[in-house]
Amino acid sequence: MFDENPEQKVKDIGEQGLLQKLHRFCPPDIIGDDAAVIKTLPEQSLIVTTDMLVDGVHFSDRTTSPEDAGWRAAAANLSDLAAMGSTPLGITVGLAINGETPVSWVEKLYQGMNDCLQIYHTPIVGGDVVRSPINTISITAFGQANPxxxxxxxxxxxxxxxxxxxxxxxxxxxxxxxxxxxxxxxxxxxxxxxxxxxxxxxxxxxxxxxxxxxxxxxxxxxxxxxxxxxxxxxxxxxxxxxxxxxxxxxxxxxxxxxxxxxxxxxxxxxxxxxxxxxxxxxxxxxxxxxxxxxxxxxxxxxxxxxxxxxxxxxxxxxxxxxxxxxxxxxxxxxxxxxxxxxxxxxxxxxxxxx
Amino acid sequence: MFDENPEQKVKDIGEQGLLQKLHRFCPPDIIGDDAAVIKTLPEQSLIVTTDMLVDGVHFSDRTTSPEDAGWRAAAANLSDLAAMGSTPLGITVGLAINGETPVSWVEKLYQGMNDCLQIYHTPIVGGDVVRSPINTISITAFGQANPxxxxxxxxxxxxxxxxxxxxxxxxxxxxxxxxxxxxxxxxxxxxxxxxxxxxxxxxxxxxxxxxxxxxxxxxxxxxxxxxxxxxxxxxxxxxxxxxxxxxxxxxxxxxxxxxxxxxxxxxxxxxxxxxxxxxxxxxxxxxxxxxxxxxxxxxxxxxxxxxxxxxxxxxxxxxxxxxxxxxxxxxxxxxxxxxxxxxxxxxxxxxxxx
The missing domain is CATH 3.90.650.10 (PurM-like C-terminal domain)
Structure with a gap:
């Protein structure tokens, strides 16, 4: 599924190309505007949590496949929501990525996130992809809870x-x-x-x-x-x-x-x-x-x-x-x-x- | 205000020390749990947007003071909310920071963010501080809008x-x-x-x-x-x-x-x-x-x-x-x-x- 072109790097397809590949992990009706729109239940409080994960500090190819890194990042944020008694509504994913990274690595990362999120019916509702010398993932999860x-x-x-x-x-x-x-x-x-x-x-x-x-x-x-x-x-x-x-x-x-x-x-x-x-x-x-x-x-x-x-x-x-x-x-x-x-x-x- | 110890670096005070210094930029009742709790108006949709900013790519000491980098980061996210017709509720700030960075740089960054946010009555409601070779800021802003x-x-x-x-x-x-x-x-x-x-x-x-x-x-x-x-x-x-x-x-x-x-x-x-x-x-x-x-x-x-x-x-x-x-x-x-x-x-x- 990811091996069509194992040599392809992020710099070969650019930000727009990478975003297009990642769109399949997001609900189609949510993409394209300056921000995502999410329905909430009335009388609920909004619960928000955020985590940053840095390559070599919080994950490493030595111990963690990209799928597992994605799963763990999603799980950590959903766990913070659970800890507040909150039902998840969605997450946003910010990705700062080195151009030399294989495109398949990024796809596997998102696949792992999605595998975890789907169990809890939680969509990826937005994000940002930018270039950086160091691969860095930033996840913000939000949910709702009765105040x-x-x-x-x-x-x-x-x-x-x-x-x-x-x-x-x-x-x-x-x-x-x-x-x-x-x-x-x-x-x-x-x-x-x-x-x-x-x-x-x-x-x-x-x-x-x-x-x-x-x-x-x-x-x-x-x-x-x-x-x-x-x-x-x-x-x-x-x-x-x-x-x-x-x-x-x-x-x-x-x-x-x-x-x-x-x-x-x-x-x-x-x-x-x-x-x-x-x-x-x-x-x-x-x-x-x-x-x-x-x-x-x-x-x-x-x-x-x-x-x-x-x-x-x-x-x-x-x-x-x-x-x-x-x-x-x-x-x-x-x-x-x-x-x-x-x-x-x-x-x-x-x-x-x- | 920031010059008590201009030589002090992030690695000297650690994550907890830095977080303590940054707490004054957040509403006191919001800190401490796994996630932030925010009141919303009933019958409104949640609007969410996220941006990542990387040192040397999106900001640089050459053209941008830390105060300005902070202001610009906050303004960009509030602008996305404005573009959706949305009133801001708050932002979260993820910071990946090199331990060699002066503590005063980080404080100035948050001061700049806060200077912009205060005009629009928008609190910093949560965040994460982690170490990284490259200073990276991730902001997620959320607001509400009539669907x-x-x-x-x-x-x-x-x-x-x-x-x-x-x-x-x-x-x-x-x-x-x-x-x-x-x-x-x-x-x-x-x-x-x-x-x-x-x-x-x-x-x-x-x-x-x-x-x-x-x-x-x-x-x-x-x-x-x-x-x-x-x-x-x-x-x-x-x-x-x-x-x-x-x-x-x-x-x-x-x-x-x-x-x-x-x-x-x-x-x-x-x-x-x-x-x-x-x-x-x-x-x-x-x-x-x-x-x-x-x-x-x-x-x-x-x-x-x-x-x-x-x-x-x-x-x-x-x-x-x-x-x-x-x-x-x-x-x-x-x-x-x-x-x-x-x-x-x-x-x-x-x-x-x-």
């Missing part, structure tokens, strides 16, 4: 249960396996592939939202999801705390506690660890990747106990309650098996971009 | 008058004066400064919209601007054709004709030419800069005669009717003084990014 039930970092209350979706550390492990294949000698192929896939094709947890709204609507008087299946219409504000774990699970817990002016007590044995870690990594390495690995794009939600338990019951193995929000403003990791001393979480091990 | 009176390229009708705001070629002349100061020897200082200012501080023509809505509301039954002064509420669709002249006046006319499947007849003597051009440039050079110079960020609108005439009457010297839309699909420049032969407009002289 009364937006998920925010600052909404956690002492006593809330901390629910985490999925597992953590898998993306980091996948990246390390791609960079140093020799470290995976003792792993089964299926384990290796699962971890690598977690890195290459993370899934934004937009699927959690309708489940959460349904539980809230059954447990909270005045919360009604019947009118719009994906956009709840509560009569009164319901403060839900949360964010995604894109910068690591530890970062998410610390950010929520910081913004909510609370602390947390995390139970070490409840941390959602990939099963492949158990016979492969030391306990120290394992917990480091789980807490600080990053890019798992799961959700960390703080909810009243009954709602948290209903959610975990509904999601099954795909979620866990890892601890509680406390009044005391420290984030502590305790171990109820008695094997490890209590530790305080800090961001000093977290990911810093500079 | 029934969005300005589009494809709405021009034969017989429409073509209204152009402002003058054209001034930005190009300003750029040339910055690159080659010796060419301006015969110009007065005020003329030079006006042209350079046109390049450095272009103004998006959002000011035209309320005037246009008012004329439409007085001349079109069912068109009502009383409820929301900046957002009209027509009862029935009113097709308005137009775009901005960011890629040149010729490009705007040709794009509108192309999308509307019509042609145009342009009167050469009516082209809005800077007065400084008359004793300075050859007629050929002058018309080339007027038609193909680009980056004047004015509006080109195609309107029924009465509406066009009312608009030009209201705007005075700040606008002109340069010709008419024709059924025949060619764009012709005629000269009613008889000094020049008719010419057909073509984009071959236009700006190509590669």
């Amino acid at each position: 009364n039930c937006i998920i925010r970092r600052g909404n956690a209350q002492p006593g809330d249960a901390i629910v985490v979706t999925g597992i953590h550390g898998a993306s980091k492990a996948g990246l390390e396996l791609l960079l140093n294949p020799e470290i995976g000698k003792t792993l089964k192929d299926t384990e290796k592939n699962t971890l690598i896939k977690a890195h290459q094709r993370p899934k934004p947890r937009l699927d959690i939202l309708p489940i959460l709204w349904e539980i809230l609507s059954s447990q909270s008087p005045g919360f009604d999801v019947s009118a719009q299946p994906n956009v709840p219409s509560p009569q009164s504000p319901i403060p839900i705390a949360g964010m995604d774990s894109s910068d690591g699970l530890a970062d998410a817990i610390l950010q929520i506690c910081n913004f909510s002016k609370v602390g947390a007590k995390i139970e070490r044995s409840q941390l959602p660890t990939p099963s492949a870690f158990h016979n492969w990594l030391s306990p120290q390495q394992s917990i480091e990747w789980v807490l600080y690995g990053g890019e798992d794009f799961e959700l960390v939600l703080c909810l009243p106990s009954e709602i948290a338990e209903s959610l975990v019951e509904k999601l099954g193995k795909d979620s866990s309650i890892i601890g509680r929000i406390t009044k005391e403003k420290i984030v502590q990791i305790t171990d109820n098996t008695g094997n490890y001393a209590d530790e305080n979480l800090s961001l000093s091990q977290g990911f810093q971009h500079f | 029934n009176c969005i300005i589009r390229r494809g709405n021009a009708q034969p017989g429409d008058a073509i209204v152009v705001t402002g003058i054209h070629g001034a930005s190009k002349a300003g750029l040339e004066l910055l690159l080659n100061p010796e060419i301006g020897k015969t110009l007065k200082d005020t003329e030079k400064n006006t042209l350079i200012k046109a390049h450095q501080r272009p103004k998006p023509r959002l000011d035209i919209l309320p005037i246009l809505w008012e004329i439409l509301s007085s001349q079109s039954p069912g068109f009502d601007v009383s409820a929301q002064p900046n957002v009209p509420s027509p009862q029935s669709p009113i097709p308005i054709a137009g775009m901005d002249s960011s890629d040149g006046l010729a490009d705007a006319i040709l794009q509108i004709c192309n999308f509307s499947k019509v042609g145009a007849k342009i009167e050469r003597s009516q082209l809005p030419t800077p007065s400084a051009f008359h004793n300075w440039l050859s007629p050929q050079q002058s018309i080339e800069w007027v038609l193909y110079g680009g980056e004047d960020f004015e509006l080109v609108l195609c309107l029924p005669s009465e509406i066009a005439e009312s608009l030009v009457e209201k705007l005075g010297k700040d606008s002109s009717i340069i010709g008419r839309i024709t059924k025949e699909k060619i764009v012709q420049i005629t000269d009613n003084t008889g000094n020049y032969a008719d010419e057909n407009l073509s984009l071959s002289q236009g700006f190509q990014h590669f």
